[in-house]
Amino acid sequence: MDLRRPSTIKDVASLAGVSTTTVSFVLNDVPGKRINSETRARVKDAADELSYRPNRLAQGLRLQRTHTFGFVSDAIGATPYAGLTIAGAQQTAAANGSLLMFMNSGLDPELEDKEIRALLDRRVDGIVYASDYHRRVTLPPSLLRTTAVLVDAFTDDPSIPSVVPDEFGGALTAVRELVAHGHRDIAFLNNQEDIPATGLRLAGFTSGLAENGIAFSPERVIREEPISAGGYRAAIALLGRPDRPTALFCFNDRMAMGAYQATADLGLRIPDDISIIGFDNQENIADGLRPGLTTLALPHYEMGQWAVQTLIDLVGSGVQHPIHQALTLPCPLVRRASVGSPPSR
Amino acid sequence: MDLRRPSTIKDVASLAGVSTTTVSFVLNDVPGKRINSETRARVKDAADELSYRPNRLAQGLRLQRTHTFGFVSDAIGATPYAGLTIAGAQQTAAANGSLLMFMNSGLDPELEDKEIRALLDRRVDGIVYASDYHRRVTLPPSLLRTTAVLVDAFTDDPSIPSVVPDEFGGALTAVRELVAHGHRDIAFLNNQEDIPATGLRLAGFTSGLAENGIAFSPERVIREEPISAGGYRAAIALLGRPDRPTALFCFNDRMAMGAYQATADLGLRIPDDISIIGFDNQENIADGLRPGLTTLALPHYEMGQWAVQTLIDLVGSGVQHPIHQALTLPCPLVRRASVGSPPSR
Numbered sequence: 061m062d063l064r065r066p067s068t069i070k071d072v073a074s075l076a077g078v079s080t081t082t083v084s085f086v087l088n089d090v091p092g093k094r095i096n097s098e099t100r101a102r103v104k105d106a107a108d109e110l111s112y113r114p115n116r117l118a119q120g121l122r123l124q125r126t127h128t129f130g131f132v133s134d135a136i137g138a139t140p141y142a143g144l145t146i147a148g149a150q151q152t153a154a155a156n157g158s159l160l161m162f163m164n165s166g167l168d169p170e171l172e173d174k175e176i177r178a179l180l181d182r183r184v185d186g187i188v189y190a191s192d193y194h195r196r197v198t199l200p201p202s203l204l205r206t207t208a209v210l211v212d213a214f215t216d217d218p219s220i221p222s223v224v225p226d227e228f229g230g231a232l233t234a235v236r237e238l239v240a241h242g243h244r245d246i247a248f249l250n251n252q253e254d255i256p257a258t259g260l261r262l263a264g265f266t267s268g269l270a271e272n273g274i275a276f277s278p279e280r281v282i283r284e285e286p287i288s289a290g291g292y293r294a295a296i297a298l299l300g301r302p303d304r305p306t307a308l309f310c311f312n313d314r315m316a317m318g319a320y321q322a323t324a325d326l327g328l329r330i331p332d333d334i335s336i337i338g339f340d341n342q343e344n345i346a347d348g349l350r351p352g353l354t355t356l357a358l359p360h361y362e363m364g365q366w367a368v369q370t371l372i373d374l375v376g377s378g379v380q381h382p383i384h385q386a387l388t389l390p391c392p393l394v395r396r397a398s399v400g401s402p403p404s405r
Numbered sequence: 406m407d408l409r410r411p412s413t414i415k416d417v418a419s420l421a422g423v424s425t426t427t428v429s430f431v432l433n434d435v436p437g438k439r440i441n442s443e444t445r446a447r448v449k450d451a452a453d454e455l456s457y458r459p460n461r462l463a464q465g466l467r468l469q470r471t472h473t474f475g476f477v478s479d480a481i482g483a484t485p486y487a488g489l490t491i492a493g494a495q496q497t498a499a500a501n502g503s504l505l506m507f508m509n510s511g512l513d514p515e516l517e518d519k520e521i522r523a524l525l526d527r528r529v530d531g532i533v534y535a536s537d538y539h540r541r542v543t544l545p546p547s548l549l550r551t552t553a554v555l556v557d558a559f560t561d562d563p564s565i566p567s568v569v570p571d572e573f574g575g576a577l578t579a580v581r582e583l584v585a586h587g588h589r590d591i592a593f594l595n596n597q598e599d600i601p602a603t604g605l606r607l608a609g610f611t612s613g614l615a616e617n618g619i620a621f622s623p624e625r626v627i628r629e630e631p632i633s634a635g636g637y638r639a640a641i642a643l644l645g646r647p648d649r650p651t652a653l654f655c656f657n658d659r660m661a662m663g664a665y666q667a668t669a670d671l672g673l674r675i676p677d678d679i680s681i682i683g684f685d686n687q688e689n690i691a692d693g694l695r696p697g698l699t700t701l702a703l704p705h706y707e708m709g710q711w712a713v714q715t716l717i718d719l720v721g722s723g724v725q726h727p728i729h730q731a732l733t734l735p736c737p738l739v740r741r742a743s744v745g746s747p748p749s750r
Contacts, residue, residue, distance in 0.1 A: 128523060135488070136481060136488070136491055136507060142488070143480070143481070143487070146481055146509055147511070150509050150511060151511075154511075154513075154516060159508070159519065159520060159523050160508065160509070161506045161507070161508060161523075161524075162481060162506070162507035162508065162509065163504070163505065163506060163507065164491055164495050164505070164507065166492070166495060166496075166499075168499075171499060174504065175504060178473060178504050178506075179506075182527040287692070287693065288689075288692065288693030288694075288695075289692075289693075292695065314689060314693060317693050318693070318695075321694075321695045324669055342689070344633075344659060344687070344689065344690060345689060345690075345693070347632070347633065347634075348632065348633030348634075348659060348662050348663070348690070349633075349666075350633075350637065350663075350666045
């Protein structure tokens with residue numbers, strides 16, 4: 061063998077006594093291929109011995125990669141925190157020298173399919189498919205023609221990696237924070253809509269009570285419109301009576317904003333008389349309220365980062381349809397000033 | 406002439422006694438071409454006589470139109486109302502059977518140029534270039550290679566049509582609304598940042614006073630951070646003294662949110678003791694406050710509509726660099742419940 065010539069995949073296959081396809085599967089870590097560990101070891105040893113490195117540049121040229129990804133959403137910019145998903149995705153793309161093209165479907169399946177096909181015609185390397193809130197989605201068929209990942213959404217298709225916020229864990233964190241301050245009588249102002257976050261946060265809430273030996277009282281959960289006015293009504297109902305709870309956990313920051321107004325109307329002070337925790341970390345509200353609202357942050361930035369990094373990794377490995385990876389990312393507590401000790405009675 | 410054959414541009418040119426180029430200029434209404442009115446009339450008469458219609462489909466094929474436009478912004482989704490610009494643009498595109506590809510530059514000129522070139526490589530018919538707030542921009546050179554329009558931005562280049570909100574008119578509307586309710590002592594909680602809206606809204610405010618014969622008092626204008634905390638500080642300074650104004654006009658809804666908190670802390674009721682008007686119609690805040698905040702809406706949806714419609718019209722007419730059109734769109738008053746009559750003293 062001419063030692064000045066870089067070794068090729070054929071050299072590795074020949075030395076290991078396997079096909080070039082097997083070498084490719086082993087060295088590219090292609091999942092789902094049944095290759096026994098002895099063969100894997102033999103291929104890796106042969107590659108090491110020959111100092112063989114797959115020619116990534118040539119692979120890129122052969123596959124005509126464009127280092128451009130599509131980002132299809134049902135509501136780009138329609139929610140105040142959607143910008144964080146975009147920022148996380150964008151900065152990850154930029155760090156990898158990739159570009160992102162965003163398209164907005166407005167929940168119109170026909171337009172969505174047209175947009176995805178337009179992106180594929182323009183040779184994107186893969187597509188981020190993002191929902192504007194955590195929900196089950198039906199995938200547009202055109203999406204299966206490329207490498208795709210889901211953000212804030214899940215589906216039954218096992219071939220598409222997805223990421224959603226850990227709603228359960230966020231609610232659990234909220235209860236733990238309140239219990240750590242001494243609260244035992246905590247109400248939950250929940251969303252009246254039947255979306256995944258509603259059930260998952262309720263489960264986290266009840267689990268938080270249970271792990272602290274606090275009995276669950278159904279009357280301490282009020283389901284309302286997930287806006288300021290709904291939070292106001294629920295808080296008035298809960299706080300306008302002598303046996304009021306000492307803390308409110310609100311489905312979102314908008315409901316917490318309404319709860320603040322209710323406490324003001326009832327002459328209660330936050331956090332001296334009542335502690336309040338929100339959800340979303342919607343900064344215009346959480347920072348804008350007085351006192352500042354302690355809340356759970358949704359991992360939008362991190363979901364955007366994860367989505368693009370996962371696409372880059374999948375495209376780089378040549379694996380279009382990996383084994384399903386359904387990830388949840390934590391909702392961290394953002395402490396401001398709305399949680400204190402319960403009033404002594 | 407064979408009457409069963411559709412007439413061509415050559416037939417029209419021959420009958421009118423002009424060149425086919427002149428026929429094209431006249432029938433496509435290409436601006437900036439000096440063709441005298443007598444010639445124009447002769448061409449149109451000839452076209453009518455021959456029932457000549459330009460073959461729009463063939464034109465599209467010849468120009469290789471893709472019916473896809475780029476939308477480049479420095480901050481897609483980073484402001485709560487940016488979604489409205491996108492919605493207006495998207496719905497106008499959909500109504501015309503066009504697609505929009507969004508790219509987000511994050512104020513990075515190098516990335517922006519790369520993105521615009523990527524869009525041009527993918528044969529968009531034109532580009533909307535949108536700022537996240539009303540400001541002067543320096544155009545990326547690559548933008549001049551295509552048909553472009555500016556949203557919420559202006560530039561010295563006379564070849565690029567642009568649209569911005571009528572900041573002056575919005576502030577004037579706010580003062581007129583307050584004066585109509587009987588207010589004569591109005592304070593302005595202005596932004597401390599030197600951006601166009603700051604000066605234009607101040608000019609609208611002083612003009613509104615002047616047209617109503619109200620003397621301008623510099624101490625009735627406080628410049629602060631354009632967030633809730635800034636509005637709170639300014640409102641405390643203005644309202645925490647006996648000679649307080651009867652109405653506050655706030656630079657934005659976030660400052661108005663802080664002003665609400667100040668009135669609560671001072672024991673003043675809205676609108677009985679003090680009237681408040683915001684700016685932006687940021688719905689999470691304006692609808693979420695109690696009482697609801699009367700405010701001026703920014704014409705984001707309309708700017709998005711205008712941008713895409715203008716691009717479609719320009720591309721359709723074949724005019725890449727039209728005569729400068731710098732448009733301002735009105736900021737309409739959105740009445741809720743924060744303005745009433747001044748208290749009797």
